[in-house]
Amino acid sequence: MNTMEQLRRVLDKNHTIAVVGLSAEWHRPSFFAAKYMQEHGYRIVPVNPRYAKAGTPILGETCYAELTDIPFAVDMVDVFRRTEDVWPIARQALQIGAQCLWQQIGVLNLEADALAREAGMDSVMNRCVKIEHGRLFGGLNLVGVNTGVISARRLGARP
């Protein structure tokens, strides 16, 4: 389980997010999440062999086939893939020096989680990066969701 404090730190310090399995179709959840994070100041790096092969950018960013193809540093790897497909992605995340492995809602690869933790990375499973950002930095509270935030401070500034 990730505490609110851990999630806040992860979202505060990691600004470049490789989104593995990002779709270019506007109504897909991966596109929703990536677009939201881009609008909130994060750099999105699409990773999806289908679009990389076609040379199609997503959200205005070059799409790469593999994490290891990205020619610059990535802070976080956000995974929109099936649980059984996460292990090689986690290996590559480690290889490229990412600081955090984030598995989206419904994605719970325990071996990948253990690999990331043993390597000193932050690891998040079965959560949506957009929903957690909205929960901790404001936005999710506007649609009646129980954020769990009890505080006498204003919601933190976005990165």
Next chain:
Amino acid sequence: MADHPFQPETLAIHAGQVPDSATGARALPIYQTTSFVFDSAEHAASLFNLQTFGNIYSRLSNPTVAALEERVAALEGGRAGLASASGMASEAMALMTILQQGDHVVAAGALYGGSVTMLAVSLKRFGIETTFVDANDPQAFAAAMRPHTRAVFAESLGNPSLTVLDIAAVSDVAHAHGVPLIVDNTVPSPFLCNPLRHGADIVVHSATKYLGGHGTTLAGVLVESGKFPWDNGKFPGMTDPSPGYHGVKFYETFGDFGFTMRARMEVLRVYGSTLSPFSAWQILQGTESLHVRMERHCSNALKVARFLKGHPRVSWVNYPGLPDHPQYALVQKQMRQVDGVPGASGLLAFGVKGGLEAGVRFIESAQFMSHLANIGDTRTLIIHPASTTHRQLDAQQQLDAGVLPDMVRMSVGIEHVDDILWDIDQALAA
């Protein structure tokens, strides 16, 4: 260190509201505005596509109203909430988000009269049928299930029957059929009972009652648990692309608050039973003292029930907080303890010796107990259902509805209990 689990007393004051991000205002501002500016055409597009969180128009969402939604969701231990203009509007939204023409509902028989009318008359006009069953018998719910049953509806504590629902047993029946249990939790309030913790999937409230608590303001709230599997094949509206929202799949996109998002975007937005920001603010002032008021409502009501029980002019008393109530074990299981005994809320019913005439005389002789058709006020409220709310029914129909000729319903307030007992005693003597 794990996140600290806050108690309901703290949630009642803080949940849903941190200092205002624009001004630092500590108390909740009333955002009395119809509309919200877009930063750019792109921002507007993201909002309309539901790709970012934010406000567009107060019919859909408003920051003051959202604070109430989150607070009640937190108090119920739910995932998300949605407010509306009244308890009836929230009940209608919960049902309309789930149901379509040809669907069937299994409902408890001893419901609030307005709920009976909604199910038996209004929704029936749209091709939705309801079977009413004995709320005391979980097997009766099971026996009434049909292939097209899509929801089970009941009250945690019936009004005015004071029937106690076996929430775990009835939710098991609903889940065995793959449908959600919706519980109206108005009478206990979220302080005394949390149906979601016992297996219910959706809770509805008339926030007009104990949540607001002061008899000033109408409001309703629905809360979802976030645990119901809407992708079990019975709820295509939750899983198929939405024709009203460019193909968004609500359950896939919003997950454990997909039901609330769909209720907001496909029912509230369309039918418009929106709560005003000022009303939400009024209800929120009430929630901050919910726990203190409920404890006093419970302790006063228990003393009133015991007093009535020993009164020579009273023929019977129905209060779930009395150990001889037939469902006292269930009350012990489902309701929060207040002063070492189960808190059974402030609602009770009793019979005045002498039938209908004596009941009317009692009501008319009260000095400060108010004769009106509401519950959950700070003031003690009384009503004689046979001569008022159920007047249009004949004697047999009244009996079927659980309304006896001599029955007085009382919503015990938080005045000094000795004064309440004095007013009861002098009115019974009249």
